[in-house]
Amino acid sequence: MAKTLQSNRNSKESAGYKWVALSNTTLGILMASINSNIILISLPAIFRGMQVNPLSTEGASYMLWMLMGFTVVTATLLVSFGRISDIFGRVRLYNLGFAIFTLASVLLYFTPGSGSTGILIMIVFRLLQGVGAGFLFSNSTAIITDAFSSHERGMAMGLNQIAGIGGSLIGLILGGVLADINWRLVFLVSVPIGLFGTVWAYVMLKEQSKPDKTQRIDWLGNITFAAGLTLLLLALTYGIMPYGSSTMGWSNPFVIFGIIIGLLLLVVFIFIEFRVKMPMFHLELFRIRAFACGNLSLFLSSVARGGLQFMLIIWLQGIWLPLHGYSFESTPLWAGIYMMPMMIGFFIMGPLCGRLSDRYGARFFSTGGMALSVIGFVMLTLLPANFGYGAFLVILLVLGCGMGMFAAPNTTAIMNSVPASQRGATAGMRATFQNAGMALSMTLYFAILILGLSKSLPPILYSGLVDAGMPAAAAQKIASMPPTSALFATFLGYNPMGSMIDSNTLGSLSETAKATILGNQFFPQTIAPAVMSSLRLAFYISAVISAVAAVASFLRGKRYVNEEEGK
Structure with a gap:
């Protein structure tokens, strides 16, 4: 009888603990995801506060590090942190990540100085924040896998990944709101969450796996x-x-x-x-078909969709929103709001398909999710530059549902396929494939866009400027400028023409010409043909990659759970 009571008590404690683990790791992922995107919208306010022009040659380099430094640091440390966590304890290093992230947020809020020195200090603190995020991302999936049985992990992963996708879009909106009040609040917003999460994790999270301290750190593998x-x-x-x-x-x-x-x-x-x-990582795990196909389809899906949000924001901020009467300064915030249907689609399908995959396996849902992505990308190619929002909303829902169908089942299948002793490194490797695919996607999308604009934009822009009343020599000079300047200006919420035309040239124009060129209609209508031809090509390429990802996902086979469950 005593043994039965003790067994029931342990079962209840285990049932309660898994929800604590899910809640805390979801909070951590939400905080890290919000911060990965929150500065996208608030960068103009941050650079104004630090008295640096982000569109200057030096400022563009700083802007690049502010945007990408966090992601690069996180991506490169994930596998190493995951492996170290397998050796020294996942909960312990997850707690450390929460603390580092919170400390970095405090330091960012109190960044001293201004100008180049101040921005460089801020970049260092931002990189430190990426180190904390690396510990959070590399361990949260493993902690959830440890806490939930193989028949519940899909549902748990779906709920957890809502925080990742939701946080990235919430960051866009929150960054716009806080930057209008005070740019330093963009960093301060993480501090209360971080302090609460750090204490909560330290007090409530328990090590479910047995750290293997007999293992040695593979320094050479980690460094290379x-x-x-x-x-x-x-x-x-x-x-x-x-x-x-x-x-x-x-x-x-x-x-x-x-x-x-x-x-x-x-x-x-x-x-x-x-x-x-x-x-550092047991490469023989790739002999497991569920693991290999899951990571291959994840990488391909990240390449197909990683740059999508950025391209849609460029489309909205550079063309659609100004044509619908929004000022360039307000477009970053409204772009985030208008993209909310994608998040809603993910919210609906993520937990649902994750839960169903616990019973039926990931094959059907992940493959179906990538098939939906193919449909969504093809539908995007059919839209005109100045589309009706109803059609755009439907496409965003399709893409969001596809992401939700794929993400949680695929992650669960990957984590189910490996031994319990390898879950930390596996979570890191999975996240590395995802982040590397997203970085490659950004490069692919941006290269296609820049190549297209470099070829077709100069003559169109020259003709438009001359027709609006600008002298031919000045128009030729502006039309010959790298299109990157216009794209970055659009992305940051600046009037692109205002950032490309120097004050002397602007002062020489008539009031009518100035009003036309700096108005909401000139730049969107001028750039639209070149942008749309490039975007359609990028969307077709993403549709093809998504189709290959669907095939890779299908080849994973039936539901598979590694024999070494550790439960």
Whole structure:
């Protein structure tokens, strides 16, 4: 009788604990996801507060690091942090991530100085925030997997990943609201959540796995992987920036050598992992079909959809919203609001398909999700530049539902397929595939857009400026400027023409010409044909990649749970 009572008590404690684990990790992912996107909208206010022009040559580099530094640091540390957590304890290092993230948020709020020095200090604190996010992302999935049985993980993953997708869109809106009040609030908003989450995690979370302290850290593997991935991601990022007289930086020696050396280091990493006794990541896990196909389909889906949000924001901010009467300054906030249907679609399908995949497996739902993505991308190609919002809303819902159908079942299938002792490193590797795919997607989308604009925009812009009353010489100079400047201005909520035309040229124009060129209609109508031809090509490519991802997802086979469940 005593044993029965004790068993019932343990069962109730276990049932209660899993919801504590899910709630806390969801809070952590929500906080990290909000912060990954919150500065997208608030960058103009941050740079004004720090007295730096983000559209200058030096300012553009700082802006790039503010945007991408967080993601690059997080992506390169995920696998290493996951493996270290398997050795020293997932909960312990998850707690450390919460604390580091909170400390970095406080430091960002109190960033001293201004100008280049102040921005550089802020970038360092932002990178530190990325380190904290790395601990959160690499351990949250593993902690959930430890806490829930294999028949409940899909539902738990669906709820958890709502926070990831929701946080990215909430960050867009919250950044716009807080930046209008005080740009420092953009960083302060994380502090109360971080303090609460840190204390809650320390008090309530318990180690469900048994840390294996007999394992040694594979320093050589960690260093080659982190260095290789960092160089590759940075090179790809700088490749889409102007270099010298070129509209993009693929001729930049740093980009060329960064890609070559980065790839070589990753090849060396694979060689090391097959040779060392205690590798950072057990590459033999790729022999498990559910694991290999799950990660392949995840990577392909990230390549197909990683840059989608950015491209839709450019479309909304640069064309659609100004044509509908919104000022350029207000477009960042409204772009986030108008993209909410995508989040709603994910909210509906994420937990539902995650729960169903616990019973029926991930194959049907993940494959169906990628098929929906194909439909969504093809539908996007049919829209005109100045579309009716009803059709756009439906497409966003389709894309959001596709994301929800794919994400939770696929993540659950990956985590179910590996031994319990490898869950931390597996969670890190899964997140690395996702982040690397998103970085590659941004490069792909942006390269297509810049190439298209570089070819077709100059003559269109020149004709439009001359017709509006600008002298031919000045119009030719502006039309020859790298289109990146206009895109960044649009993205940051500046009037693109106002940022491209110098004050002397602007002052020489008649009031009628000035009003026309700086008005809401001129830039959107001028840029629309070039932008739409590039976007349609990008959407077709994403549709093809999504179709390949659907095939990879289907090849995963039936529901599979590793024999070493650790339950």
